[in-house]
Amino acid sequence: MGALHLAHAEQAPPADGNRTKGKGGGGGETFADFARQVYNDQRATPLAREMLLAFGFATMVAHSEEACDVHAVWKTVRHAMGATRTGREWRLNQAIAEDAPGYSSGKDRSRRACVAPRLRPHPDGPDDFRNQLGICGTLADWEHYAVEKQAGTGWYKYRWYCKRHLDHLVRVREQLREPNSRAPEPIPNRGGLLPVYFESDWVTAYRTHLGLPDWQPPVYGISADDWPIPGVEKVPPRARLRLAAVDGTLLVETPGGPR
Known part of the structure; x- marks a missing residue:
């Protein structure tokens, strides 16, 4: 199962005389295969999975055999x-906005142990994490951290410091300034699933649902399949399906030709 093409997804609907009638590409078995792929995609959040299945149902079942x-x-x-629960917005709008490709740094405020060097052993013994790691370990205020951008991925690593070690924080921030400036744009790690399964003008759709007309896609592309992940083999290209209108009839184009 490849990516289905949602032609003119964000454009005005065609005139009545140009409506197309589904022909081929539908059916429960095809949708079952599609649903199996979606459920097995570990990158999908529950909301993204629901959205993908809704698009699959709409294009492959609900409207596959009717004008x-x-x-x-x-x-x-x-x-x-x-x-939504308030009834003021379609959940689809939220799902598309959340699928906009991007990088989430995953800053966990619950793990903000001060990493300044420990000068004396902690009295809790050698098995205590502070002694094992050789760090202060005091809980830091959430704004007291330095960001280290990884050279290969651009991903963030946070170094936390407590109030007693703010001098370390200032020094580390200065030390990281130059290498951080050379780090690449972070490889996206969230979103980008709609372009994996469906072809459309998703850049426009993301801009619309984010409310950001100037939003730009990552340099790595908008499809999650195209993003490099260190140590993980790249996902093989999917066979892509395209729904194309030909003489008023909706055909499904496959790598082997229309059917």
Whole structure:
């Protein structure tokens, strides 16, 4: 199962005379294969998985054998996912915004132990983490940290310091200034799943649902399949399906030709 093409996803619906009728590419077995892929995709959050399944259902089952336009597909997806608890926004809007590719640094405030060197052994004994790591270990205030950007990935590593070691913090921040300036843009580690499974103008969709007209995709691309992960083999390219309108009929184009 490859990426389905949502033609003109964010554009105005075609006139009635240009509506297309589904032909091929639908059916429960195909959707079952698609759903199996989505459920096995460990990158998907629960909300992203729900959104992908809703798009798959709309394009492969609900509108696979009937006349419809693209906006009918989006309407089906919106209603399938429903509204937020307040009822003021479609959950689909939130899901698309959260799928915008980006990097989450994962700053965990609960693990902000001061990493300044320990000068004397802690009285809790040799098995205490402070003695094993040779660090102060005092809980640091959440704003007292230095960011070290990793040379290969651009990912952040946080170094925390307590109030007694703020002089260390100032020194470390200065030491990291130059190497951080040479670090690459962080490799995205969240979002980017819609382009994996469906072809469309997702850059425009992300900008619209983020409310950021100037949002730019990462230099690594918008599809999570294209992002390099150190130590992990790259995901093989997927066979891509494209829904194309030909003489008013919706055909499914595969690498072997239309069917």
